[in-house]
Amino acid sequence: MNLPHIHLLLNHWPIIGAFIALGLFVIALATRNGDVRQVSLILFAVIALMAIPVYLSGNAAADALKKTPELSKSAVEAHEGAALLAFSFLELTGIFSLFGLWQFSRHAKEQSHTAAWSSMAVLLCAIATAGLMAVTGNTGGDIRHPEIVVKDAAPSAIAAMGAKTILGLRYFVIDYSRWVWPLVETLHFIGLIMLVGTVGILSLRILGFMKQLPVGPLHRLIPIGIAGLIINVITGFLFFIGMPFFYVFNWYFQLKILAIGVAGAILVLFYCTGLFRKSMNVGPGEDAPGFAKLVALSSIVLWVVIVVIGRYIPLGESAQ
Amino acid sequence: MVQETTTAIPEFFKTIEEGGLSMWVRDNPFWAILSVHALGMALLVGASGVLALRLLGIPRDLPIAPLKRLYTPIWIGFWIQVVSGLLLLIGYPTKSLTNLDFYLKLVLIVAGMVVMVMLKKRVFGEAGISEADMMSRGKTMAILSLVFWLGVITSGRMLAYTYTYISYPF
Numbered sequence: 001m002n003l004p005h006i007h008l009l010l011n012h013w014p015i016i017g018a019f020i021a022l023g024l025f026v027i028a029l030a031t032r033n034g035d036v037r038q039v040s041l042i043l044f045a046v047i048a049l050m051a052i053p054v055y056l057s058g059n060a061a062a063d064a065l066k067k068t069p070e071l072s073k074s075a076v077e078a079h080e081g082a083a084l085l086a087f088s089f090l091e092l093t094g095i096f097s098l099f100g101l102w103q104f105s106r107h108a109k110e111q112s113h114t115a116a117w118s119s120m121a122v123l124l125c126a127i128a129t130a131g132l133m134a135v136t137g138n139t140g141g142d143i144r145h146p147e148i149v150v151k152d153a154a155p156s157a158i159a160a161m162g163a164k165t166i167l168g169l170r171y172f173v174i175d176y177s178r179w180v181w182p183l184v185e186t187l188h189f190i191g192l193i194m195l196v197g198t199v200g201i202l203s204l205r206i207l208g209f210m211k212q213l214p215v216g217p218l219h220r221l222i223p224i225g226i227a228g229l230i231i232n233v234i235t236g237f238l239f240f241i242g243m244p245f246f247y248v249f250n251w252y253f254q255l256k257i258l259a260i261g262v263a264g265a266i267l268v269l270f271y272c273t274g275l276f277r278k279s280m281n282v283g284p285g286e287d288a289p290g291f292a293k294l295v296a297l298s299s300i301v302l303w304v305v306i307v308v309i310g311r312y313i314p315l316g317e318s319a320q
Numbered sequence: 321m322v323q324e325t326t327t328a329i330p331e332f333f334k335t336i337e338e339g340g341l342s343m344w345v346r347d348n349p350f351w352a353i354l355s356v357h358a359l360g361m362a363l364l365v366g367a368s369g370v371l372a373l374r375l376l377g378i379p380r381d382l383p384i385a386p387l388k389r390l391y392t393p394i395w396i397g398f399w400i401q402v403v404s405g406l407l408l409l410i411g412y413p414t415k416s417l418t419n420l421d422f423y424l425k426l427v428l429i430v431a432g433m434v435v436m437v438m439l440k441k442r443v444f445g446e447a448g449i450s451e452a453d454m455m456s457r458g459k460t461m462a463i464l465s466l467v468f469w470l471g472v473i474t475s476g477r478m479l480a481y482t483y484t485y486i487s488y489p490f
Contacts, residue, residue: 178481186477190470192358197366201390212386220379221370284386307362308355314490315351 003060003248010054011140014090015133017047022126029119037119038104041097042272044126048094049264053257055087059244071143078155079139081162084241086132093125095230101271135159166241173242181242188235194228196303203296206279206288215282252316256309263302270295329485333414337487345411346488353411357404361476364397365469368436372462375443375455384454388444394436401429415486416479425475432468435461 001009021043028037062076100118135158142149173180198221205213240247247253270276270292279292288296336342345353367390374382409416416422443458 182478182481185480186474189358189361189473189477193362193365193369193473196362197369200362200366201370201393204393210386210389212389213383217379217382220382224373224378284383304359307358311355311358312351 002064003057004064007054007057007061010050010057012137014047014051014054014086015137017043017050018090018093018126018130018133021047022130025122025126029123034104038101038272041100041104041122042268044090044097044122045094045101045268048090048097049261049268051087051090052261055083056240056248056257058083059248063245063248065143072146074155075139075143075149077163078159079136079143081164081166082132082136082139082156082159083162084166085158085162086129086136089125089129089132091233093122093129095226096121096125098226098268098271132158169238169241173238181239184235184238188232188239191228191231191235192307195225195232196228196307198222198225198228199299199303203300206282206292206296207300208287208293211286212284214284215288216280219280247313250313250316252309252312256306256313259302259306259309263299263306266295266298266302329414329418329487333417334487336410336413339410342410342413345407350408350411353404353407356400357408360397360400360404361473362397363393364401365473367391367393367397368432368465368469371439372465375439375458375462377455384443384451388440391436391440398433412486412488415483418485419479419483421475421478421482425472425479428468428471428475432465432472435465435468439465 021040024036024040024043027033028040058080062080065071065076096118100122103118135156139156139159173184201210202215202218202221204210205215205218275289275291275295278289282288282292371387371390371394374384374387439458439461442461443454449457
């Protein structure tokens with residue numbers, strides 16, 4: 001198995017998943033069914049996570065196709081452009097979904113008014129995502145199946161817009177000024193502190209350090225951590241778009257993405273199961289449940305590993 | 321003491337650079353030390369930042385008094401930074417010591433730590449004062465500490481992009 005293989009293996013899931021999750025979400029809104037709503041939000045979060053390796057490995061797939069000159073280069077560029085837009089909206093949907101799940105677990109059974117705006121945000125982003133996913137799938141199919149391309153059909157305007165966005169971002173990060181890259185690096189470190197600082201302190205408390213602190217109010221720090229995560233996903237993708245071929249074949253980078261995926265999956269599990277609500281009731285001096293301690297320990301270990309591997313990325317030149 | 325040097329770089333830096341410890345740092349554990357330096361940063365600035373933000377009212381329902389305990393990770397983080405930072409400096413003395421940005425970073429670190437120590441005295445020094453009092457007492461220093469730590473991170477990150485002399489390129 002290699003990176004193009006991973007791309008082909010995973011790439012249908014976010015597309016089909018976006019439509020299924022959107023369908024479920026609309027049904028949940030129409031029937032006011034909380035359980036279906038929760039399932040669709042989890043689905044959005046899961047495919048948003050899954051789409052990260054799909055987008056990243058796409059560059060390796062494009063690189064592999066350079067050896068087959070009969071395939072259209074412009075078809076690859078169109079697909080990459082559409083993919084960036086679809087991916088961005090899917091991540092946005094995923095973030096709003098996590099937020100919705102968080103509200104859902106906080107307010108438990110009662111019908112909350114605060115959830116209304118996040119539902120609206122999920123719905124709008126998911127509709128945009130589904131549309132963009134259709135374009136992405138279509139332009140992707142055109143790469144390998146010239147026989148289905150309609151002759152003289154106008155190229156997708158959306159895909160062209162996405163391709164332009166990629167070139168614009170790459171120019172901004174690499175060539176616009178020698179200070180853009182250092183500035184993005186600085187932001188990436190600030191995001192790291194926001195994320196690791198808050199998640200770390202909460203995890204240490206759950207493990208039993210600083211026991212006088214109640215867990216529930218301490219959890220109010222987590223939005224700061226999520227903001228740090230969002231900063232780092234955006235700045236991280238700016239690095240990647242700036243130098244995709246440096247990163248995509250970089251062994252440390254691949255390992256880092258894998259570790260982030262595992263950390264993300266654990267996060268989704270923590271918030272979707274009753275574990276989160278149980279931990280939040282732990283008051284000053286009380287012990288957290290054993291499973292919560294396991295999650296806390298794994299999150300500390302994973303984020304330490306992620307920071308360390310990240311620091312090693314400059315060392316990991318092309319493995320292929 | 322006046323020293324005659326033929327180059328712009330003082331001989332003293334070269335003496336360090338040719339020493340065993342410096343060669344060892346460059347040779348092998350350099351990236352490991354950088355990793356530790358990043359983790360120490362998260363500990364020191366993360367804990368300081370959480371305390372500062374709480375004193376500024378974010379998040380409001382978190383009790384302030386037990387946050388005094390955050391000084392443990394703050395000091396652990398600080399000493400990790402001192403040790404790992406010194407090792408990095410021993411590895412590349414010319415690169416850092418000929419860069420004005422490096423001295424800016426040192427000044428900002430001192431300012432940041434002084435503010436954290438003063439903040440502890442003012443906010444946690446007297447037992448039994450109300451949270452509102454703690455917040456009003458700590459407000460200015462909380463803002464200052466956030467500003468100084470942001471400055472430390474920015475100037476620290478810029479060290480990789482602003483140096484003029486390096487004897488042993490990466």
